[in-house]
Amino acid sequence: MTEDTDTTDAEEPTEDVAADGGPAGEASGTPSELRSDGGEETATDGAGPGIVPPDDETPAWSERKQRSQGLSRLTYEYFERARREDQDLRQESSYVERDVLGFPAWPHEMIRNLAITSFFVGMIILLSATLPPHIGPPANSGSTPAIILPDWYLYWSFGLLKLAPLNPELSLLGGQKLMADRTFGVLANLVVVGAVAIVPFLNKGAARRPVEQPFWAGVGFGGVVFAFTISAYSVNNLIPMEPTLQFDLAFLLPVLAACIAYSVLKSMREGYMFDLNRRYYRLRPPK
Amino acid sequence: MSLERKDDHDHKAWMKERDLTPVESIYLSVLVWFDKRLRIVDYLELLEDLYYKVNMQMPKSHTEQYNLDNKFWYWYPLYALGSFSTIAYIVAAISGALLGFYYAPAAAAADGTPSVAYQQISLIMTDLNMGFFLRSLHRWSAQVMVAAVFLHMLRVYFTGAYKEPRELNWIIGIVLISLTMVFGYTGYLLPWDQLAFWAGQIGVEMSLSIPLIGEWVAQLLFGGFTLTQATLQRMYLLHVFLLPFVVTTLIAVHIGIVWMQGIAEPH
Known part of the structure; x- marks a missing residue:
């Protein structure tokens, strides 16, 4: 691999010089033979042979791909390596591929899928027939209603807009706030979404079940509880509770929930590992 | 004696020598008409492939294979x-x-x-x-x-x-x-x-x-x-x-x- 790249690198300058003559220099590694449009007279009136049938000198498509330069060359080399890697892995592995018989796609799987789909569509129809929506009075910019709310799934975002008490007053700026409260609220939304987005880059490994990763399960549970508490805080004018108390609870409850989930799962993991180890040592008793 | 070609690609002659019912001959001539223009033959293989894929057995999933359903x-x-x-x-x-x-x-x-x-x-x-x-x-x-x-x-x-x-x-x-x-x-x-x-x-x-x-x-x-x-x-x-x-x-x-x-x- 490294040798190949070295040779291509060495060839590159000459190629670049040759490629100035015509576009055909790009495609081939043997410029002197193939760059016909540079040496001969090019017919531009449509009379000349536009397409030349391949002879032995003309590189085949695969050769062309192998000889090409730059990114396509790199791509080709990488795919070759990847194919070799796959093959090596297949040869090394002790896994035997057998014919595993499941249900046929048609009709079994399809009938099952259709049944599930129609059941689910039926549920939506039932819901919409029994609980039809309401429409309020028409829009009036003159009268602000007592209750302004987005749909329920945006409550969390609405709550994050009300994080003004957390917006730090910097003594460096003489007790001024760095940004307006509402900017801070919008920023909080971005922070939450960004935090969710980077999770796969922080949590790696083969663990799948919550029991196997109590920390991340705890974080997730705390996050879910926070979504509920911040949603509740967003409608704090409807909840008969001191707003400051509710604000504190919105941040304390998730931490509490995360700690509880973490400790429960941690203790469950002890038992889980105990079972696994017992089974393992029963199969292979220590000498 | 005609000047028309009578080799393998003369589909009309081939249709004539077969004893076709009207339905069959209409079907075939429509098919030939389309095939001359669109070369459907090339896509028949894809269709065949699809047909067998539809009848394929779904592979057992991980959980089925290792009996994790319980x-x-x-x-x-x-x-x-x-x-x-x-x-x-x-x-x-x-x-x-x-x-x-x-x-x-x-x-x-x-x-x-x-x-x-x-x-x-x-x-x-x-x-x-x-x-x-x-x-x-x-x-x-x-x-x-x-x-x-x-x-x-x-x-x-x-x-x-x-x-x-x-x-x-x-x-x-x-x-x-x-x-x-x-x-x-x-x-x-x-x-x-x-x-x-x-x-x-x-x-x-x-x-x-x-x-x-x-x-x-x-x-x-x-x-x-x-x-x-x-x-x-x-x-x-x-x-x-x-x-x-x-x-x-x-x-x-x-x-x-x-x-x-x-x-x-x-x-």
Whole structure:
């Protein structure tokens, strides 16, 4: 691999010089033979042979791909390596591929899928027939209603807009706030979404079940509880509770929930590992 | 003695020497006509391949192969949430297209007199046959879609299905869930009732509070700093034109990646 790249690198300058003559220099590694449009007279009136049938000198498509330069060359080399890697892995592995018989796609799987789909569509129809929506009075910019709310799934975002008490007053700026409260609220939304987005880059490994990763399960549970508490805080004018108390609870409850989930799962993991180890040592008793 | 070719490619002669029923000869001549122009033969192989693929046996899944069903059976409904949200999306698309025949995004005034948009919603709900149900269906399928998408995300999180080879799909999923909420928000504004108007007001204030580009964003999304006809029209275009294309494409990519990488089954 490294040798190949070295040779291509060495060839590159000459190629670049040759490629100035015509576009055909790009495609081939043997410029002197193939760059016909540079040496001969090019017919531009449509009379000349536009397409030349391949002879032995003309590189085949695969050769062309192998000889090409730059990114396509790199791509080709990488795919070759990847194919070799796959093959090596297949040869090394002790896994035997057998014919595993499941249900046929048609009709079994399809009938099952259709049944599930129609059941689910039926549920939506039932819901919409029994609980039809309401429409309020028409829009009036003159009268602000007592209750302004987005749909329920945006409550969390609405709550994050009300994080003004957390917006730090910097003594460096003489007790001024760095940004307006509402900017801070919008920023909080971005922070939450960004935090969710980077999770796969922080949590790696083969663990799948919550029991196997109590920390991340705890974080997730705390996050879910926070979504509920911040949603509740967003409608704090409807909840008969001191707003400051509710604000504190919105941040304390998730931490509490995360700690509880973490400790429960941690203790469950002890038992889980105990079972696994017992089974393992029963199969292979220590000498 | 004719000058016509009578080699293997003379399909007419070949048809004549066979003793064909009228149905067969009509069928064959139509087929030959099309095949001369479109070369259907080349695609027959694909069809054949499809035919055998349809009759293929599904491979046993990981859990079936290692007999893990007794451990994980209660997780399985959670694995249907993604397809539930897709189905709800399709239902919402169909009912939304039907609602689109009657709705008009015209908000002449916001002074308490019902606008055209509001009147059209009232018409759908009171005068149109099955109209109330149609609106109800659209709204509920949207609600169900959002709920299913949220739960789907929780399932993916708690079963670690976002891990190593699947980070890209997790991020596409986050984009999708955000776009779903934008879908919901733009739809929430369309009836142009009090709730819609003041939710739109919050949206304008949110975009105005973005540093540096806030005013530009408000202009772009809401067509101004106060809610007018332009706002409703933009919300309508986002809801019925821009978002459907983007979201449908992203859903296809999302599901395609799941197909390529396989479902992350419990171990």
